[in-house]
Every structure is written in structure tokens, then in C-alpha cells.
Amino acid sequence: MSYASDFVTEIPVWGYGLVFLIALSIVLISIPIVKRFALQWGFIDQPSARKVHQQPIPRVGGISIFLGTTIALCAIFLLNLFNVLSIELHSAIWSVVLGSICFFLIGFVDDSVGLSPISRLLVQLSVSSYVWLADVRIEFVTIPGLGLTHLGWLSLPVTVIWLVGVVNAINWIDGLDGLASGVSGIAATASFIICVYTGQYTAALLVVALSGSLLGFLYYNFNPAQIFMGDGGSYFIGFLLAGVAVIGLVKGATVTAIFLPFLILAVPIFDMSAVIVARLRQGCSPFLADKRHLHHRLLQAGLSHRSTVLVIYAIALWVGSLAITFVGMPNSLVILGGATGLLGYMSWKAWQSAR
Template sequence: MIKYFIIFVIAAVISFAATPFVKKLAFRLNAIDVPNSERRVHKKPIPRMGGLAMYISFVIVSLGFYGANKQVIGIIIGATILVVMGIIDDRRELPPLYKLIAQIAAGVVLIIFGITVKSITVPFMNEYLYIGYWGIPITLVWVVGITNAINLIDGLDGLACGISFISSTTLFCVALISQRDVAIILTLILSGACLGFLYYNFNPASIFMGDTGSQFLGFVLAAISIQGAIKSVTTVAVVVPILAIGLPIYDTLFAMLRRKLNNKPMMSADRGHLHHKLLDRGLSQKRTVILMYIISMIMGLLSIIAMILPTKTSFMLFMFVCLFAYVFGRKIGILRQE
């Protein structure tokens, strides 16, 4: 456990130390977020591209600990593709299609390096179904979906970073239970990188992670949840990974359904996300973020419980959470037609 603690601290310190330099670089590159729409909740220009600090920390500590490990290299190459795309997007907004192409390319890298979904859990049965080449499109959908989920929830100071910290910590516990060494270390590094950056990103934020950070965090969480290999996590069989990264996933699914009901393009922006609804109900930015942290921690705890429970019981727990999320979403107005 001392080794784990040291790795976590090193990742946090590097991220913390790198952020001021990334902030200066963002100003030089004119990667600045100017509040020019009603969706923006900040009032003054703030530098973006802060995710570069977390990326630097993750790469340094991962390579320092694992060296030329094949799967770690694959994750780093895929993350690099999205970080480069994110930096460009933080300087001048890219069309959604360009981002999608980069996300698919990063997913393809994972597949080339052997990180892919190979089987799925049969619901309510303690059996796995080998899916062969079907694992390739499922892997790509998972990577693109989680990457965009973190990107969409990045709407308030410290929200996406804090939730990613909670999700990576949850996946650390899950990997620890299943004794998956690589996943244990990578989740520790990622959570440390998130915590080091969160000091600057929490309300009132002095720097945003930008697409550089949200794309990086979403991709790495997706990759680790596949590589993490255990019962439900390796298979991406619905229960453990969806609960572990639950809040961004549900918020994204609700956004897709809401836009479908409103006959709006899937990639269009709106103020219907959970954090917007909580703000509209009078909560401050800080209270909204803390409340969403709590929800994310509860879902993380449920994912750990689901990991321990028999498969049938895990699916029953998952179905209950889905039903509760749907009822809560309707109650708070996330699905309401505009």
C-alpha cells in the first residue's frame, strides 16, 4: 500500500507543478475561454488546455513505472492523439466530425495494442459469451461514448475533473479486488493527476481543462475500464463500468434522448444537463458540483458492491439504478421537451 500511495502522490505533485506552466502556455497560444453564450457560467476569460498538465503527469509516471509495457504504450498513444486534437480545439473550435475521427483513431490504437472487449456477461447468468470480432465495434462505441460523456459533463468548475477522480478511484478499488496490476497502477496515476489539477480547477477556477483534458480523461477511463479486466469490467457488460463512470454516462444518454424528443441534432448544445438544472433551481456552482460529487461517489460505491455480488444480483441492482435515474431525470426536468 505504501507503493500505491507513493505513486499517487508523485502523479498529483507532477500535475500540480505542471499546471502553472500549462496556464502560461495557454495564454501564449490564445487558448482562452471567453464567456460569450448563456451556457457559460463564468464571467471572465479563463485559460483552457489545463488537461495537458494531467496528460504530462500520466505519461511521465506511467512510463517511469512500466517502461515499454505494450498496453500502457497503446493507451498513451491513443491519449496523445486526443490531447493533440484537444489543444487544437481549445485554440479554435473544431467541427464535431473532426473530434469523432480522432476518437475513433484513438480507439483503433487500443485495438491494435490488444485492449479490446473480448466477451460479454450474459444477463442474470454467471456465464460469459465470447464475441470475437464483434468486440471491435463494441470497443470503439465504448471509447467514443465515454470520451464524449466526460466532455459533455465538463460544464462547471471542477466538475469533470472531480468526477473523473472519483471514477478512477472507484476503478482502482475494482481492479484491486480483481488483482489486475496494470489497472491498479494506471487508475492510481490518473486519480493523482486529477487531484493535482483540481486544486486550480475547483471553483473559482483559474484554469479549465478544456477539450484537452475532457478528451484525455474520458479516453483513459474508457481504456482502463476495458483493460482492467474482471468479471464485468473487462466485458463492458453494463454493470460495473457503467456504475463506476455512471453520472457522465447517464447525463449523456439523457441529453441524447432529450434532443431526440426536441427534434434537435444530437451534437447540438443546450442547457438541459443535470448541472444546468441544479443551477436553475438556485444552487450555487460550488454546491451543484459537490452534490454531483456525492451522487458520483454513491454510484461508485454501488459499482464496487456490484463487483462483489453474484452476476444475477448485480444486474438487478443495475436495473434498479437505471429506473431510479429515469424517474429522477423526469422529476428534475432533464427529459422535458423545450
């Protein structure tokens, strides 16, 4: 399989490391400031019957994730490191960045004053449609019996559904300390590895910056969490991952390329899909919050908070490793084997603790 590079020359490994460290450092430094801001202005997530935490916790940690990612990227482009400005970057790259900023603002407004599900969805659809006009498009799908099929005008609804769907999938899985940030970090890392291997170096810059931000945030967000990302954070993360999947993974018209994003984001996508189906089967609104999510079911089965999160991490790591294997990366079977062993071990430990 051959992939076309969107950069003339590669970015050195230390360059990606620099982007990662800038994002990581900004998040680690800014979280205490954001916590004070949240406490002062009342951006607090209160305990409730549906939620797991037992005390009020600041809920706008997504500000730090947003700042870490965007500042790291701006530093690379404004300083013209690695000679990036001499390379004609596709408009889709900037569209994904701008779209993720817009989604962060949508989420932050929702965290601040609250938006109705319908108004929130309409704004999300509008931004995603604009991004499609800016050439962030899914143009091929695989249809059983027909194989690879060009979408034509259907590209718009398919792309919009993908972008909005992933954003809300990440948002919905944000139900336990460290769960959404860890699963998203694993997805971002898998996307980064695949983008670099397939020559999509610009897209790789986006997700390595996100990875650094998420690792820094996880330091404060893992159980017991000191801060939550809020809708602003989950929307920003979801759109960036979904956008990179379109411009960095689904570049070639191949079945494997189109299947990769679904593998990398399988955990939040499956969780959201299963919850929607269960709600509709019982005649409930798909937007009605409840305790049908995978993490709720694992808790009900007797797993501890941390065990539940770690088991889901292991599942996310396994499907991410499977995606890496599908692109034919050298030694990927070793990675997949290790992830399989880890998943088996974590499942066994969880079963033992639940007995």
C-alpha cells in the same frame, strides 16, 4: 469470483502512493506555468450565454493532467521500480497509454484551432479502432434473456462506441468548475480500488497516476476555477478511464465484471445519454450544445454552483461505492452505507439551499 492477476507480485501500497504523489506534484508545479502559456498564446475560454463563468479563463489545463499522469508512469517504468520491467506486460496496457496520448493531442488541436464535430468524431473512431486492433477489446456483453454473450466480430463496434462514448461523456460533463475533474477523480479512485482487489495491478498504476493528477488539478479548478482542462484534458481522462475499464475491469467473463464500468462511470454516461435523447426527441442535432445537462438543471432548480457540483460528487461516490460492493470487497457495505448517508445529507442540504 476469481480474477487473474496481470502481475506476478503485488506492488506495495507505498508504491502506489509514490506514483500518486509524483503525478500530484507535477500538476501543482506545472499549472502556473501552463496558465502563463495559455494567457500568452490566447488559449482562453471566453464567457458566453451557454457557459457559467463570467470572465475569461485559461482552457488548456489538460496539459498538466497529461504531464502529471504520463511522467509519473514513465518514472515507474524507466527506473524499473517494483521490478515492473521483468514482468511481461500485456500489449493492451501500452495501447491504452498510447491511445490516451493520441486523444489528448486530438483535444489539444481542437482547443487550439477548432475541429468540426464530424472530423473530430472520425479521428476519435480511427484511434479507437486502432486500439481495438492492439487487443483493447470488449468481448462479452449481457443480453436480457440470453445472459453472457460472446460478441465475435461485433466486438469492434461495441468497443469503439464504448471508448468514444466515455471520452465524450467526460467532455460533456465539463460544464462547471471542478465538475469533470472531481467526478473523474472519484471514478479513477473506484477503478483503482477494484483493480488492486481483483489483481489487475498494471491497470491500477494507470488510474492511481490519473487520480493524483486530478487531485492536483482540482486545487486550481474547483470553484472559483483558475483554469479549465479543455478538450485535451477531458479527452485524455475519458480515454484512460474507458481503456482501463476494458483491460482492468472487464477481465472476467461474468455479468458483474461487465457491469462494473457502467456503474463507475454512471454519472457522465447517464448525463450524455439523457441529453442525446432529449435533443433527438426535439429534432435537434445530438451535437448541438445547450443547457440540458444535469448540472444545468440543478442550477435552474435553484442550487448554487458549489452545491450542484457537490451533489453530483455525492452521486458519483455512491455509484462508485456500489461498484466496489459488487466485487465483494471486505467492508464494502460500510463504504456504501457511508456514501449513501453522504448522498442523503448533500441532497437535503441542496434542497434546503434551493428553497
